[in-house]
Amino acid sequence: MPPKVTKKTSRTPRKPRAKALIDFSKIVGDTDEDLNSDDEQLQTPSKSSQAPPSLKAIKAREKALADKFTAVSSHLEVPLEKDPGIVVNCLRQIRDKQAPLDKSYDFTHIMKLTSGTPFNLVRQVMLTEGPYAGHVAILLKQSQPFRFLELPPSVRNRIYKILLRPEGGEIPITVTHGSHKFAYSRTFGSKNKLAILAVSKQVYDEATPIAYGYRFVFTGTQVLNIFLLQIHKRFIKYIGNIQSETYNPASARNVFHTLQEATSLRRLSFKHISSDQSPPTAIKNFYDHANTWLHAVGTAKQPDKGLSILNFGPTAFHRREADEDGETQVVQWGQAEWKIFIEGIAAKCRRNRSSIH
Numbered sequence: 001m002p003p004k005v006t007k008k009t010s011r012t013p014r015k016p017r018a019k020a021l022i023d024f025s026k027i028v029g030d031t032d033e034d035l036n037s038d039d040e041q042l043q044t045p046s047k048s049s050q051a052p053p054s055l056k057a058i059k060a061r062e063k064a065l066a067d068k069f070t071a072v073s074s075h076l077e078v079p080l081e082k083d084p085g086i087v088v089n090c091l092r093q094i095r096d097k098q099a100p101l102d103k104s105y106d107f108t109h110i111m112k113l114t115s116g117t118p119f120n121l122v123r124q125v126m127l128t129e130g131p132y133a134g135h136v137a138i139l140l141k142q143s144q145p146f147r148f149l150e151l152p153p154s155v156r157n158r159i160y161k162i163l164l165r166p167e168g169g170e171i172p173i174t175v176t177h178g179s180h181k182f183a184y185s186r187t188f189g190s191k192n193k194l195a196i197l198a199v200s201k202q203v204y205d206e207a208t209p210i211a212y213g214y215r216f217v218f219t220g221t222q223v224l225n226i227f228l229l230q231i232h233k234r235f236i237k238y239i240g241n242i243q244s245e246t247y248n249p250a251s252a253r254n255v256f257h258t259l260q261e262a263t264s265l266r267r268l269s270f271k272h273i274s275s276d277q278s279p280p281t282a283i284k285n286f287y288d289h290a291n292t293w294l295h296a297v298g299t300a301k302q303p304d305k306g307l308s309i310l311n312f313g314p315t316a317f318h319r320r321e322a323d324e325d326g327e328t329q330v331v332q333w334g335q336a337e338w339k340i341f342i343e344g345i346a347a348k349c350r351r352n353r354s355s356i357h
């Protein structure tokens with residue numbers, strides 16, 4: 001029988017335990033130099049120490065915290081009872097008023113304080129008297145809303161005019177390019193300038209005539225027509241002043257038809273209408289476009305009242321004539337042509353009124 005051979009396994013020798021950097025038993029009596037050298041050894045960073053978080057990581061954590069806060073806040077729907085006159089609302093997440101025990105073994109209530117007016121957190125106080133003696137109160141300093149509607153109407157109107165007044169006292173209107181036309185103003189101000197109209201029905205009724213009472217300036221009757229079709233009828237009745245730079249017969253007819261609803265209109269101006277019309281032709285064409293509006297504005301006592309609202313620029317009409325050399329030239333209307341035109345429109349208004357009655 002062969003001799004039994006015992007196989008020796010090689011073992012990795014154990015590393016000696018690391019000795020402490022400082023022998024605390026020898027601290028007493030050590031010199032300052034020894035302590036300083038030991039502190040330097042303790043403060044030496046190890047290879048395994050982590051680098052500070054990057055800015056991207058910090059922002060990611062902040063976003064995660066904000067998202068978590070938003071998610072929790074969305075569930076704060078149960079309002080806490082309050083006395084009359086308190087404008088700060090306190091919302092909580094659960095219907096039970098008893099604070100539950102959270103994961104950290106703390107009794108916790110997550111609450112959200114909201115208000116339409118500013119408020120400040122002051123302090124917590126212990127109540128010692130009254131029905132709530134022994135209760136803790138959180139003191140808030142709230143700002144009461146300003147009683148705007150208690151101001152005199154004349155003062156409120158002045159405030160509306162200051163708030164809504166456009167730059168230069170007029171509101172230029174243009175349209176967007178593309179297949180879908182949309183009328184808007186580039187210079188009126190921020191889109192929230194008319195937000196005051198949504199405060200209350202009383203403020204709406206008081207401020208709307210002022211907002212739409214300023215002069216609206218349009219590049220032509222085409223833009224004016226788009227604007228009138230875009231806004232609601234309840235706003236058309238408040239329009240007080242319109243100015244159109246140019247005149248297009250087709251769109252002008254629609255404009256005059258829509259303006260029958262503009263019961264507050266004080267001025268309707270046209271800077272240029274035609275470069276080739278004699279007074280008789282201008283009377284026929286203009287009355288054909290505007291007769292529906294002229295009849296709606298006119299009264300039994302003043303059938304030509306629309307002429308007091310209409311305003312024409314000095315270069316609104318021109319006529320063409322041949323000079324001494326036979327060349328055609330464009331001549332601006334004079335006072336004689338304007339007199340014929342105004343009297344002709346007035347006569348048509350009177351005849352139409354008499355024929356109706």
